[in-house]
Amino acid sequence: MNPKSPVIKLEDVRKIYKLPFGEVRALDGITLDIHQGDFIAIMGPSGSGKSTLLNMVGSLDVPTCGELYIDGVNVKNLTDDELTDLRRDTIGFIFQQFNLIPLLTVKENVEYPYILKYRHSDKEGRCEELLDKVGLTNNLIHHKPTELSGGQQQRVAIARALVNDPKILLCDEPTGNLDSKTGKQVMELLNDLNKAGKTVIMVTHDSNTAEYAHQKIRIEDGVII
Amino acid sequence: MSSAIFFEFAKRSIKLHWLRSLLAVIGIVIGVSAIAAMGMLGNSLVLSVSESLSDVGDSVVVYPHGGVQQGPGTTSVKEYITERDLKDIKRAAGSNDVIPVHSTADRVFIGNDDTISSIYGLYEDDTEILLELADGQWLRGSSGALAGSKVADDYDLTVGSRIKIGEESFRIAGILEERGMGFDISPDNGFIISEKTFSSIYDQDDFNLVIVKVRNLEDIETVKENIDKKMNKRDDVVDVFDTKAILEVILETFGRISTFTTAIGGISLIVAGVSIFNVQMMSVTERIKEIGIIRSIGTRRREVMKTFLYEALILGLLGSGIGALFSFAGGYLTILIMLQDTSYLFDPGTLIFIPFGMAFGTATSLISGLYPAWKAANLNPIEALRFE
Numbered sequence: 001m002n003p004k005s006p007v008i009k010l011e012d013v014r015k016i017y018k019l020p021f022g023e024v025r026a027l028d029g030i031t032l033d034i035h036q037g038d039f040i041a042i043m044g045p046s047g048s049g050k051s052t053l054l055n056m057v058g059s060l061d062v063p064t065c066g067e068l069y070i071d072g073v074n075v076k077n078l079t080d081d082e083l084t085d086l087r088r089d090t091i092g093f094i095f096q097q098f099n100l101i102p103l104l105t106v107k108e109n110v111e112y113p114y115i116l117k118y119r120h121s122d123k124e125g126r127c128e129e130l131l132d133k134v135g136l137t138n139n140l141i142h143h144k145p146t147e148l149s150g151g152q153q154q155r156v157a158i159a160r161a162l163v164n165d166p167k168i169l170l171c172d173e174p175t176g177n178l179d180s181k182t183g184k185q186v187m188e189l190l191n192d193l194n195k196a197g198k199t200v201i202m203v204t205h206d207s208n209t210a211e212y213a214h215q216k217i218r219i220e221d222g223v224i225i
Numbered sequence: 226m227s228s229a230i231f232f233e234f235a236k237r238s239i240k241l242h243w244l245r246s247l248l249a250v251i252g253i254v255i256g257v258s259a260i261a262a263m264g265m266l267g268n269s270l271v272l273s274v275s276e277s278l279s280d281v282g283d284s285v286v287v288y289p290h291g292g293v294q295q296g297p298g299t300t301s302v303k304e305y306i307t308e309r310d311l312k313d314i315k316r317a318a319g320s321n322d323v324i325p326v327h328s329t330a331d332r333v334f335i336g337n338d339d340t341i342s343s344i345y346g347l348y349e350d351d352t353e354i355l356l357e358l359a360d361g362q363w364l365r366g367s368s369g370a371l372a373g374s375k376v377a378d379d380y381d382l383t384v385g386s387r388i389k390i391g392e393e394s395f396r397i398a399g400i401l402e403e404r405g406m407g408f409d410i411s412p413d414n415g416f417i418i419s420e421k422t423f424s425s426i427y428d429q430d431d432f433n434l435v436i437v438k439v440r441n442l443e444d445i446e447t448v449k450e451n452i453d454k455k456m457n458k459r460d461d462v463v464d465v466f467d468t469k470a471i472l473e474v475i476l477e478t479f480g481r482i483s484t485f486t487t488a489i490g491g492i493s494l495i496v497a498g499v500s501i502f503n504v505q506m507m508s509v510t511e512r513i514k515e516i517g518i519i520r521s522i523g524t525r526r527r528e529v530m531k532t533f534l535y536e537a538l539i540l541g542l543l544g545s546g547i548g549a550l551f552s553f554a555g556g557y558l559t560i561l562i563m564l565q566d567t568s569y570l571f572d573p574g575t576l577i578f579i580p581f582g583m584a585f586g587t588a589t590s591l592i593s594g595l596y597p598a599w600k601a602a603n604l605n606p607i608e609a610l611r612f613e
């Protein structure tokens with residue numbers, strides 16, 4: 001792939017939901033190029049379509065019409081398995097609710113996507129290394145996520161998002177459930193990851209959080225304003 | 226292997242909801258036990274019946290035609306098979322052994338006891354074809370008798386014992402092997418004496434029945450038809466029974482009963498299947514959010530399905546395993562109580578019902594888990610993620 005070509009490219013992307021009382025245009029013609037190493041904040045009121053955009057970029061959803069390229073691949077032609085593999089290998093998700101798997105321990109949560117990709121457990125200590133890197137102390141890795149504080153859980157979620165070395169990190173209100181001090185620490189972490197080359201795309205309400213981004217995109221009624 | 230992690234998920238989910246999992250497992254245990262125990266009991270029943278009826282599947286038995294009511298229009302009612310009839314039967318039977326039998330019942334005195342027993346009169350040579358000796362010798366001379374196994378046991382008869390049949394004194398020459406209930410003769414509770422002695426004591430030359438031992442089992446139908454054609458040309462002179470057919474009908478009937486009881490056991494397995502379905506649906510509904518998470522971070526549909534099928538499989542295997550133990554113990558007890566002989570339990574045909582029940586239990590569990598697993602795999606990840 002040409003290094004200058006965008007890692008995510010949207011061309012007049014629309015998402016239209018057909019409902020009994022008429023159609024809802026969640027996205028109404030979005031054209032956007034996101035390059036490797038970008039740090040983008042998507043902002044807008046609720047119902048503006050920013051979550052739909054994030055889902056789209058995260059290959060959880062496909063456009064009703066228009067073209068969407070993720071890492072050079074047009075998602076229109078992908079099967080469900082191929083879209084799933086794209087999420088597993090190219091994209092790391094970080095959620096507001098942390099979304100760790102309650103049945104698994106901290107380490108297993110981080111290891112899970114690794115096993116999905118490589119079909120064997122992590123023997124090289126990558127999970128421990130990542131957990132260490134995001135600042136989680138070693139004595140916590142065999143605990144269940146519910147035994148951790150919010151900030152600690154979000155660190156685990158970030159380590160999980162990084163385990164398959166994705167190009168893109170998608171963050172949906174990453175500090176929304178954290179106090180301002182912890183939120184700041186998490187944002188510093190994301191900032192460091194961005195400096196190390198990850199493309200970070202973040203949905204947020206919070207203007208302080210958005211300050212970390214290089215570029216802010218405002219969405220209203222499904223269009224960029 | 227990546228399957229290990231899905232298996233781990235399944236295991237932990239079961240552990241987390243151990244009570245309802247346990248209830249579902251109990252359902253499978255009951256279903257498997259019912260199927261296996263019923264099947265085992267049925268097979269033991271068939272075995273025990275066929276064992277007491279064996280050795281008689283290779284003969285054609287000819288009785289004088291009875292059952293005809295005397296009245297206007299009927300010419301005769303035959304009670305015996307004459308020497309002439311016997312000749313005809315021999316001709317129709319070809320090279321197969323034809324064994325004419327006298328039979329009656331008489332008072333037998335053994336020491337201070339006396340009892341009513343069946344008395345059979347057989348040609349000396351025929352006894353060796355028809356019967357088996359447990360002890361002593363075959364009939365030689367007129368004063369010898371062979372004792373049936375049960376009567377010998379009941380009255381402590383041994384080779385050399387003296388008995389009186391009617392007025393005549395006999396020495397026991399041999400004790401017969403147990404033969405079981407037969408369609409021809411049932412000598413376990415009787416005595417065998419020579420044809421000549423029988424004729425002279427009871428003053429009877431004609432025979433009560435004729436047994437044709439068919440060497441080649443496939444000929445049994447032909448022999449039966451030949452005799453029937455030859456003897457019953459104008460009037461029904463004799464009734465001809467093919468013991469193989471009788472045996473088959475009896476065994477078939479028992480087989481059906483056994484299938485029927487096993488099917489009743491199957492109903493309980495269906496109930497168990499419904500409970501597995503219920504538990505799995507609950508598991509899916511409770512974990513919608515979790516399914517959304519694992520789908521969004523790169524778990525394929527097939528892998529989600531695997532996780533839930535593993536859960537059903539573990540429940541099924543647990544239930545089947547415990548059910549197998551229970552059905553073995555239950556089968557042992559039932560057979561002990563009903564048949565007083567547990568040796569049939571260890572017959573491969575009986576034991577096969579344990580793996581059979583286990584396979585049914587596991588399959589029921591998997592099939593019941595199929596729809597919930599499919600539903601989990603096909604949830605929309607975005608909606609599942611949003612689920613609270």
